[in-house]
Amino acid sequence: MNTPSKITEFVGTAIGDTIGLVIANVDYFLHEKMGLDKKYRSIGIISSRIGAGPHIMAADEAVKATNTEVITIEMPRDTKGGAGHGSLIILAAEDVSDARRAVEVALKELDRTFGDVYVCDSGHLELSYTARASLASEKAFGAPLGKAFGIIASAPAGIGLVMADTAMKTANVELVTYASPGAGTAHTNEVIITITGDSDAVRQSVIAAREVGLSLLKTMGQEPQSLTKPYI
Amino acid sequence: MNTPSKITEFVGTAIGDTIGLVIANVDYFLHEKMGLDKKYRSIGIISSRIGAGPHIMAADEAVKATNTEVITIEMPRDTKGGAGHGSLIILAAEDVSDARRAVEVALKELDRTFGDVYVCDSGHLELSYTARASLASEKAFGAPLGKAFGIIASAPAGIGLVMADTAMKTANVELVTYASPGAGTAHTNEVIITITGDSDAVRQSVIAAREVGLSLLKTMGQEPQSLTKPYI
Amino acid sequence: MNTPSKITEFVGTAIGDTIGLVIANVDYFLHEKMGLDKKYRSIGIISSRIGAGPHIMAADEAVKATNTEVITIEMPRDTKGGAGHGSLIILAAEDVSDARRAVEVALKELDRTFGDVYVCDSGHLELSYTARASLASEKAFGAPLGKAFGIIASAPAGIGLVMADTAMKTANVELVTYASPGAGTAHTNEVIITITGDSDAVRQSVIAAREVGLSLLKTMGQEPQSLTKPYI
Known part of the structure; x- marks a missing residue:
C-alpha cells in the first residue's frame, strides 16, 4: 500500500510506522540549532511511531555494517495511543551514501528486532x-x-x-x-x-x-x- | 475474561487496566537502582493504564488497613490515548503477606473510587x-x-x-x-x-x-x- | 451536536476538541498558586485536545483585535492518541468582556488556522x-x-x-x-x-x-x- 517517493531524502519504510530518511548536507543554521558536531554534514534518520528498543538494536547493526556514527537517540512518548515510546535516531557520516546505506541496513533489521x-x-x-x-x-x-x-x-x-x-x-x-x-x-x-x-x-x-x-x-x-x- | 496466573507475584486485576502484584524479596541490585529504602524487601505494586486519583485513594485505604507504607507514586502519561495519567504505586512491608493484603484491599476499593x-x-x-x-x-x-x-x-x-x-x-x-x-x-x-x-x-x-x-x-x-x- | 451551556464561564467550542472559557474574577488563592500577575483578575481560556500552532495563530488574532494580553501558553502531550500536542492558552484582561471577546475571536479563527x-x-x-x-x-x-x-x-x-x-x-x-x-x-x-x-x-x-x-x-x-x- 505504501507509495514510493520522488523526494531524494526518502530511503524507505518499515514496521512500527518507521520511516528512513537521509539529508546529504544539513542546512548550516539548522545544524547549529540542533547542536550537532560540525564535522557531520550528512545524516541518516530512523524515525518511528512505535518501538525504541528494536530500533536501537537495528541501529547497532547499521553502524557495525557501515562507516557511520550514532549522534542522537531521542524517544518521544508515542506508540500511537499505546503505553510506550517511539524513536528518532540520527546517524552521521562524512558521505551521504554511507548514511543511506546505514538507514537501509537498519530498516531491514527491524523485521527481526520487532520479533520479541x-x-x-x-x-x-x-x-x-x-x-x-x-x-x-x-x-x-x-x-x-x-x-x-x-x-x-x-x-x-x-x-x-x-x-x-x-x-x-x-x-x-x-x-x-x-x-x-x-x-x-x-x-x-x-x-x-x-x-x-x-x-x-x-x-x-x-x-x-x-x-x-x-x-x-x-x-x-x-x-x-x-x-x-x-x-x- | 481475565485468566488466573500461576506466577506467584500475581495478586489480581481491576478496573482501569489495573494489575496488582507483589515481590517478596526484591533483587538486591534492582532494589538499589530503584533507590528504595534498604529496610523494605517486600513490595506491593498497583499499576494501571487509566486513573491516578482513584488509585491513590484506594492506596490510602490499603495502608490504613494493613501494616504497609507507601514508598513511591509515579504517574505516567497514559489513559490509553486519553488525556490523563495512569499510575504506578509501590507499597512496602516487612512481610510479603502484608504487601499482598494491601494490594488486595486497594484492588477491591477501585470499584468505589472510580465512581466519580x-x-x-x-x-x-x-x-x-x-x-x-x-x-x-x-x-x-x-x-x-x-x-x-x-x-x-x-x-x-x-x-x-x-x-x-x-x-x-x-x-x-x-x-x-x-x-x-x-x-x-x-x-x-x-x-x-x-x-x-x-x-x-x-x-x-x-x-x-x-x-x-x-x-x-x-x-x-x-x-x-x-x-x-x-x-x- | 454540541449542547449550549448555562455555565456563565462558557464561551464556545471549535474544531480540534477546543473549548473557550472565561473566568471574570479568578479566585485569589488559585490565582496565586497559578503564579499569575496580580493585575489580571479576568482571564480567557482556549483549551484543546488537538493542535497548538493553529491555536497560537488564532490567539495572535485575538490579542490584535481586543484589549487583552497572552499570559501563559502550555502544551500538553495529547492529540487524542496522535503524535502531537494540545494547547492551553490563557489570555488576561482588566474587564471580563474583553476576555470573552478575545476568546470568541480566537474560536472563530480556528477554522482558518486549521487549514494547513x-x-x-x-x-x-x-x-x-x-x-x-x-x-x-x-x-x-x-x-x-x-x-x-x-x-x-x-x-x-x-x-x-x-x-x-x-x-x-x-x-x-x-x-x-x-x-x-x-x-x-x-x-x-x-x-x-x-x-x-x-x-x-x-x-x-x-x-x-x-x-x-x-x-x-x-x-x-x-x-x-x-x-x-x-x-x-
Whole structure:
C-alpha cells in the first residue's frame, strides 16, 4: 500500500510506522540549532511511531555494517495511543551514501528486532537482545561495547518491574539502567531495564522475563501477540 | 475474561487496566537502582493504564488497613490515548503477606473510587474524596494526614481550571496543589487541584466542581458517563 | 451536536476538541498558586485536545483585535492518541468582556488556522503562517512582533526534520526555534521549527516544507487530509 517517493531524502519504510530518511548536507543554521558536531554534514534518520528498543538494536547493526556514527537517540512518548515510546535516531557520516546505506541496513533489521515485541490492548512487552552491543546501545543506555546486552520493557509498568526482578534473579547479569514513568522515560507507562554480561546469561534472563511478562499480561484479558517472529 | 496466573507475584486485576502484584524479596541490585529504602524487601505494586486519583485513594485505604507504607507514586502519561495519567504505586512491608493484603484491599476499593470518573470522547472528569487522608495522599500531594481531602481533575485542561475556580469559591477549603500541562503533571491535558479542610466543605467543593465540569464537558458533544457508580 | 451551556464561564467550542472559557474574577488563592500577575483578575481560556500552532495563530488574532494580553501558553502531550500536542492558552484582561471577546475571536479563527493541518494514521503535518506575528507567537516562541512568522511541525519527527531542512534551504529565512522529542516539546513525536523573515520568504519556505512533508507522509501508506481548507 505504501507509495514510493520522488523526494531524494526518502530511503524507505518499515514496521512500527518507521520511516528512513537521509539529508546529504544539513542546512548550516539548522545544524547549529540542533547542536550537532560540525564535522557531520550528512545524516541518516530512523524515525518511528512505535518501538525504541528494536530500533536501537537495528541501529547497532547499521553502524557495525557501515562507516557511520550514532549522534542522537531521542524517544518521544508515542506508540500511537499505546503505553510506550517511539524513536528518532540520527546517524552521521562524512558521505551521504554511507548514511543511506546505514538507514537501509537498519530498516531491514527491524523485521527481526520487532520479533520479541508482544502487544495486546492492555499493554506490551518489548524485549531486545544482542550478543555484541554497538554504538547505538552505548549512546542510548551506556551499554559496554562488544558485550552481550538486553533490554527488557513492559507496560503497564508494574509488569515491567516484576520482569526486571525475574531477569536479575535468573542469571548472573549486571544491571546497567533502570527507568520508570517518573525517571528515565518520556513518562511512558513502562519499567525498562537494561542488562549486560555473558551472552548466555543475558539471553536466559531476557527469556525468563519474557515468560513472566507474557503470563502476567494474559491475566489482563488478552493474548499478547508477537508483531513478527520471536528471535531471542 | 481475565485468566488466573500461576506466577506467584500475581495478586489480581481491576478496573482501569489495573494489575496488582507483589515481590517478596526484591533483587538486591534492582532494589538499589530503584533507590528504595534498604529496610523494605517486600513490595506491593498497583499499576494501571487509566486513573491516578482513584488509585491513590484506594492506596490510602490499603495502608490504613494493613501494616504497609507507601514508598513511591509515579504517574505516567497514559489513559490509553486519553488525556490523563495512569499510575504506578509501590507499597512496602516487612512481610510479603502484608504487601499482598494491601494490594488486595486497594484492588477491591477501585470499584468505589472510580465512581466519580466520568469519560467521554472529548475528555474526562476525575473526582476523588476522602474524609481522612492517609499516606498515599500525603506522598502524592502533601495532603495533611487525617483531614478531609479532595482531588479535582479534568481534561481538556481549561475545564479543569474552571472547575478549580468553582471549587475554591464554593466553600471554605484550602488549596494544597495546582498542576497543569506544563508543571506538576506528566504533560497531561489536565488542570488538577487538591484541596483540604472540613469534610463538609471539601465534599461540597468537589460536588460543585463536578456539576460545572459535567455541564462544560457536555458542550463538547457527548454525555460523560461514570465508569462505575458515583460515591461523592 | 454540541449542547449550549448555562455555565456563565462558557464561551464556545471549535474544531480540534477546543473549548473557550472565561473566568471574570479568578479566585485569589488559585490565582496565586497559578503564579499569575496580580493585575489580571479576568482571564480567557482556549483549551484543546488537538493542535497548538493553529491555536497560537488564532490567539495572535485575538490579542490584535481586543484589549487583552497572552499570559501563559502550555502544551500538553495529547492529540487524542496522535503524535502531537494540545494547547492551553490563557489570555488576561482588566474587564471580563474583553476576555470573552478575545476568546470568541480566537474560536472563530480556528477554522482558518486549521487549514494547513494534515492528518493520516501514520502522522501529521501542522503548518502555520502569519504575515504579522503578535503576542501569542512571541510568548510561545519568541517571534519578533509584527514580522512574518511560520511554524513547521510534523510527525513522525524524522519527516519534520527533513521539512525543516527544506524550509531553511528554500528562501532567506531566519530560524527562531528548533524543538524535537527530547527538548522543547512535551515529548511529542515531532520536529518543530519556527521561522521569521520577509513575508514572501516565510510563506515560500512553509509551502516548500508542506510539499515535501505531504510527499513523505504518503510513503507511509495513506493520503493526509487537510482538516478544513488550506490557507497558506
